[in-house]
Amino acid sequence: MRAASSGCWSETQALNSGPVTRDLSLNMAGLEPDTPTPTALTLHQASRVLEVGFADGSVFRLPIELLRVYSPSAEVQGHGPGQEVLQTGKRDVGIDELDAVGHYGVQPRFSDGHTTGIFSWDYLYFLGSRQDELWRQYEERLAAAGVDRDAPMASAAGSACGHSH
Numbered sequence: 399m400r401a402a403s404s405g406c407w408s409e410t411q412a413l414n415s416g417p418v419t420r421d422l423s424l425n426m427a428g429l430e431p432d433t434p435t436p437t438a439l440t441l442h443q444a445s446r447v448l449e450v451g452f453a454d455g456s457v458f459r460l461p462i463e464l465l466r467v468y469s470p471s472a473e474v475q476g477h478g479p480g481q482e483v484l485q486t487g488k489r490d491v492g493i494d495e496l497d498a499v500g501h502y503g504v505q506p507r508f509s510d511g512h513t514t515g516i517f518s519w520d521y522l523y524f525l526g527s528r529q530d531e532l533w534r535q536y537e538e539r540l541a542a543a544g545v546d547r548d549a550p551m552a553s554a555a556g557s558a559c560g561h562s563h
Contacts, residue, residue: 433519433520433523434452434453434454434456434523435452435453435519436450436451436452436453436519436522437451437452437453438450438451439451439496439504441493441496443492443493446461446462446463446490446491446492447459447460447461447462448460448462448465448493448496448506448522450522450523450526452519452523456523456526456527458522458523458525458526458527458529460522460525460526460529462491462492462493462508463488463489463491464525464529464532464533464536465493465506465508465515465517465525466485466488466491466508466510466512467485467488467536468525468532468536469485469512469514469515469517470515470516470517470518470521471512471514471515471516472514473512473514473515474515484539484540484543484545485551486540486545486546486547486548486549486550486551487547487548487549487550487551488510489547489548491508491509491510491512492508492509493506493507493508493509494507494508494509495507499516502518502519503516503517503518503519503521503522504516504517504522505517
């Protein structure tokens with residue numbers, strides 16, 4: 399099924415009709431001039447993977463857990479170095495909706511309620527091209543914190559951006 403070039407994908411569409419693909423051969427650009435332009439975006443609900451194709455021939459299959467753990471939101475990244483919040487319990491998180499954000503990226507609505515991360519094409523390319531390294535770093539951070547990957551997130555009075563999510 400080919401989705402329209404604007405709007406969002408819903409979980410219902412993806413579950414009822416298989417993977418949902420969007421043709422991105424329109425005038426899409428990232429924030430950095432040297433990032434290849436995206437050519438396709440496919441959300442695979444059953445395998446929890448977002449597949450992104452780029453004009454340089456690269457195709458990345460990004461696990462939704464990786465996207466959630468490395469969300470570019472202030473809730474996850476904080477507002478500066480050292481404010482990152484280690485994410486746990488995200489293995490089974492899915493994407494309920496995926497909205498286009500201008501011509502430079504997408505904003506997923508994750509099944510755990512997280513909605514504030516905007517993934518630029520540059521950032522998706524970065525995640526895809528460094529996926530193995532990022533998984534290693536995540537596992538090292540978990541080990542250093544003595545936390546299990548599947549442990550539920552500890553509840554806190556607020557988040558890195560000063561309000562509760």
